[in-house]
Amino acid sequence: MDEVKLFGFWPSPFSLRVIWALKLKGVNFEYIEENLPNKSDLLLQYNPVHKKIPVLVHGGKPIAESLVILEYIDEVWPENPLLPKDVHERSVDRFWAKFIDEKTRTMWEFFHKFGEEQEKAVKDNLEILKTIEEHGLGDKKFFGGDKLGLTDLVFGWALHILVPMEEVAGIKFIKADTFPRLHAWMKNFSEEPVIKDNVPDHNRVIDFFKTRRELYKTSPHHSQTKVN
Ligand SMILES: N[C@@H](CCC(=O)N[C@@H](CS)C(=O)NCC(=O)O)C(=O)O
Incomplete structure (x- = not known):
């Protein structure tokens, strides 16, 4: 091979x-x-x-x-397919993977910003999450249906990046009462063996983001402080 x-x-x-x-x-x-x-x-x-x-x-x-x-x-490697068989369903999954991929850096803005700018970034995130929950995930277990697929992997950063960022910034977006379906998705996603066994150590990520946020506070225009 x-x-x-x-x-x-x-x-x-x-x-x-x-x-x-x-x-x-x-x-x-x-x-x-x-x-x-x-x-x-x-x-x-x-x-x-x-x-x-x-x-x-x-x-x-x-x-x-x-x-x-x-x-x-x-x-x-076609085993455990990431995309559904049905051609239309495949394009829907690709649509959401692209949508979430394109919004990823926008959704990190709340972490780089302070005061009014941060409030605006938080509002934007709530709108994006509402769209993802209502139109993308709906009542499905995973974005593509019953099994982990392309869009789940693309949005997987919600687990190991968004959660630590929220913890460091003191903001919580995906809660059981605000986004119940995304909240359930996060739980299902985090419990999949392939995900559970392959996420970076939470404390290491927290330390990484604490350093970044401190740097950004003292030097807001320093590009190296951004999560890249
Ligand atoms: N659109 C790219 C984004 C990849 C990306 O942003 N990689 C970052 C690390 S998270 C990188 O290599 N940054 C180095 C640089 O910009 O110089 C992808 O999906 O692969």
């Missing part, structure tokens, strides 16, 4: 969604942790356009951009 390598960064939601997909498929791979302030020559060679992780390298050929990587993985 061709060798599989993944270039990632431990708290990154973009590399973690790829790890979850590979684990779900039972694919053996070598994980290479990148030092983002000092990127390796290999990463720059494999992703010369965006120069970002994650990059999956399969049989020596690189694939960049996490959504593209997830679809590649689903095509190469």
Whole structure:
């Protein structure tokens, strides 16, 4: 079998969604942790356009951009499919994966902001979450139905990024009384073995975000303080 390598960064939601997909498929791979302030020559060679992780390298050929990587993985290793069989259902799942992916950085803004700016970011998040809950998840267990799929992996950062960010910033978005269906989804998602066994240590993530928030408080325009 061709060798599989993944270039990632431990708290990154973009590399973690790829790890979850590979684990779900039972694919053996070598994980290479990148030092983002000092990127390796290999990463720059494999992703010369965006120069970002994650990059999956399969049989020596690189694939960049996490959504593209997830679809590649689903095509190469069809077991435990990430997308439904029905063509229309597949496009619906892709729609929500894209929607959530595009909103990800917007939804982190509340963590970088203070005062009125933060209030605005919180309001925006509530609107986005309402849309995701009402139109995306509905009454389903997972976004694609009964089984973990593409959109669940894409929104998985709610577990290991949003929850610690909320804890550090003292704000709580997804509660049983505010977003009951998303709240139930979080519980179901967190209990899936492949997720439970492959999330970064909560305290390590909390420390990471505490440092970031302190830096951002003292130096709001310092780009390195943003979660990237
Ligand atoms: N759209 C990309 C986003 C990947 C991304 O933002 N990666 C960040 C780490 S979380 C990165 O490599 N940042 C380094 C940089 O911007 O220089 C994807 O889905 O793969």
